[in-house]
Amino acid sequence: MALNDNKAGMGNLDKERINKVIYEMSKGSKYYENEQRKEEQVKAKIAAQHKQIQSFDAREIEKSELQADAMLAAIEEMRDFSRTIVHIDMDAFYAAVEMRDNPSLKNIPMAVGGSAMLSTSNYEARRFGVRAAMPGFIAKKLCPDLVIVPTNFDKYRQVSKDVKEILLQYDPNMCPMSLDEAYLDITQHLAERKNFDAEQKTFRTADGEQRMFGIAPNMMLAKVCSDFNKPNGQYLIPFNRQAVMDFVKDLPVRKVCGIGRVSCSMLGAMGVVTCSDLFRKRGLLLKLYSAISFNYFLRVSAGVGSTSVQRGDDRKSMSTERTFAEINRPAELFAKCYELCEALVEDLKKENLKGKTITLKIKTIKYIVRTKAHSLLNATQDVQLLYSTARDLLRTEIRLCSPEPLRLRLMGKSRGEQKLPFGAVKPKTDGRHTLLNYFKSPK
DNA sequence: TACATACAC
């Protein structure tokens, strides 16, 4: 519930005052109560983990350590310094675009979003603790002079496209992660660049936007680097093992992409704070976590990440959801349900896709989220068919609740397992938790 | 397959 200061621009601020304001604005709300419920869940998970840990004896842990060391040797084997990976991150992107188009916003605290939620804020605003993913009304309390500009996605998409155009010159296989982030493999470019003249060596991006580069031997490290030296910074990890190990030694695990709030708490509970702690506690971690997660932790501890920048171009699901003022009358719930089916079908048709598994998502006014799914025999993009499936799922939920009304603040639809228009199927590789088969048991 | 959770942006 406190301020998330994991991101940049939050160096010297009065965290105590900020947290107090956030707390005062939040306490007693349904949202806050749900957050507390979630915190309790994490505590329970930690307690369960603790109990499990106590059931291990020292010999078991030692054995696991040996097994982990064998896995680590295999990871070491794959360490690759042959690629130069760049992670580029447009700084406070939406805010930067708005400031470019309206310079009067430049030197005042400003954020992009609405009174319910902010997407991002400029550095002036960050000094007050105003940041992305904070509701606008709390931000206003923290900074009464804050100017909130409504989100203008079409504009950001256009600017993003312009920037991508430039990045493509450096890596034709460049991989955008969002409107303001991308990974590049510039190995090839660097080789060709040796013959460039001074003019050709100039790097250009669109006017007005600042950007951060992280340059490293792999994607995981490049991503962490781009968060250093903000704003407009650039950070490079030298391409040798010692430099990488020095870099990860004191790196907090929370900085690593993929280790979020919950994992960080769970790891913290057993004394794992930095990446080298992941190595220190490898015996324990191997016993506690799945093969996929553990392997990922080991790779992080060694500073080994993916070196293959490639787009996964087959989408796996498509969804639409809305938050609204409470709805509880069945007729209105069904009407909302139909509306969402229509919206989803419209999006499906844009990409000429069909859905097979239809999922109904609901969030009660207490912020409890539930999903219900049903798979059809054949993929469809037909509104009526989609709706009849979704309607049945919703009806079941209403009945489950009765005689109390089902009181919702959000409803959503998604479809997965789609059939692509021309039957293309593409298996994809290297998720962030790639499991390597040869990490079975050591001999 | 169904569902919940975690995570990123």
Next chain:
DNA sequence: TATGGTGTATGTA
């Protein structure tokens, strides 16, 4: 006026 929307992966049953 009042805590978002979209997509992916994973664990578990």
